[in-house]
Ligand SMILES: CC(C)[C@H](C(=O)O)[C@@H](O)C(=O)O
């Protein structure tokens with residue numbers, strides 16, 4: 001019987017297999033950031049071990065960095081960043097510190113440098129490592145003790161998850177984006193829907209997505225509970241990679257491409273679970289609750305808790321969000337708009353925002369935060385920053401920013417945001433903050449009107 005993409009990449013990396021034990025996988029790329037690495041390096045030091053493959057390990061500062069130039073004021077954040085610098089220097093690991101041209105959110109810089117490639121195993125002490133699956137890599141988040149294991153051995157013991165196909169047929173209607181698609185998928189299957197599975201996104205609508213869009217989709221696999229998300233590599237993938245800093249060149253490129261072309265699910269392979277979605281029925285999608293599965297089409301109203309799969313959770317969420325069932329989603333007023341994160345902090349996202357903001361003025365506090373310093377430079381080369389500033393939005397330095405409350409960019413208690421990030425848990429963007437997850441285009445239109453708005457309704 002044929003094999004799925006996930007099975008092919010997994011099998012390719014098994015260095016040891018024994019009955020009743022997890023497989024030992026070889027790891028091709030290990031990404032590091034300041035929050036989940038300190039104890040791992042401490043462990044290495046205690047054991048007197050070195051980093052096995054510093055050349056396959058790359059570090060960046062993202063979660064704790066301020067997005068306005070200047071020193072880090074918060075002592076915990078400052079200590080974490082300084083510890084990462086010390087560890088990178090001591091263990092010989094390439095680090096992109098604050099202010100460096102290569103700095104950025106960990107899941108933005110891997111693809112940007114061409115480090116993330118089809119067929120690789122990619123890990124990081126960070127749940128959104130699933131982003132890299134957009135290239136047909138097997139990429140997943142690991143815990144800090146596993147970070148230590150990978151640092152020491154370049155391998156990881158793991159049990160193979162089940163496989164799930166999410167078949168997205170048809171085409172996304174005009175104005176409907178990858179973010180709307182993944183929010184709709186999570187609303188359909190639930191935040192536990194992908195549990196225990198590696199998801200492969202397939203079908204016409206997925207093939208039509210750009211690499212940026214594919215990364216947005218794979219990024220949020222974890223919000224559906226999946227271990228990883230993958231998309232088979234194709235011409236879109238190869239075109240994106242060609243010429244990037246760490247992409248192969250010459251004969252090695254040709255060899256790589258012919259191998260990458262084999263990385264697709266065989267026609268006679270079977271998935272453990274199959275989910276089907278018709279892209280042509282979708283429209284701009286937003287969340288109203290406190291988990292990414294509590295979402296609905298923006299043209300609809302907030303559902304009655306009894307109509308949802310978990311009425312008690314819906315009631316709690318509406319209470320926290322200060323919302324009432326039956327309210328039209330497009331009547332919800334927002335104080336703040338955040339554009340950025342590893343979900344939607346890439347150049348294509350910023351272009352989508354600029355297309356809406358050009359010649360318009362924002363009425364809500366609007367933070368536009370590039371996912372990396374390279375994205376920032378590329379956006380500025382196109383003059384996007386001028387569009388943002390002219391509209392009244394703030395244009396910042398790269399970092400995780402308001403995606404999570406680990407740096408100065410936070411919501412105040414009760415403050416409500418439209419955010420292009422991936423999590424809307426209670427307090428995610430700051431204690432008492434209320435988050436609506438949206439696409440970049442909806443974020444921009446909402447910044448203009450001060451309420452959740454689709455660009456088509458401006
Ligand atoms: C801080 C980090 C461990 C965390 C994660 O694992 O995802 C963060 O990136 C997040 O998005 O919540």
Ligand code: SF4
Nearest residue numbers: 128341342400403404
């Ligand atoms: S941008 Fe957000 S989701 Fe991505 S790594 Fe940073 S905190 Fe996590």
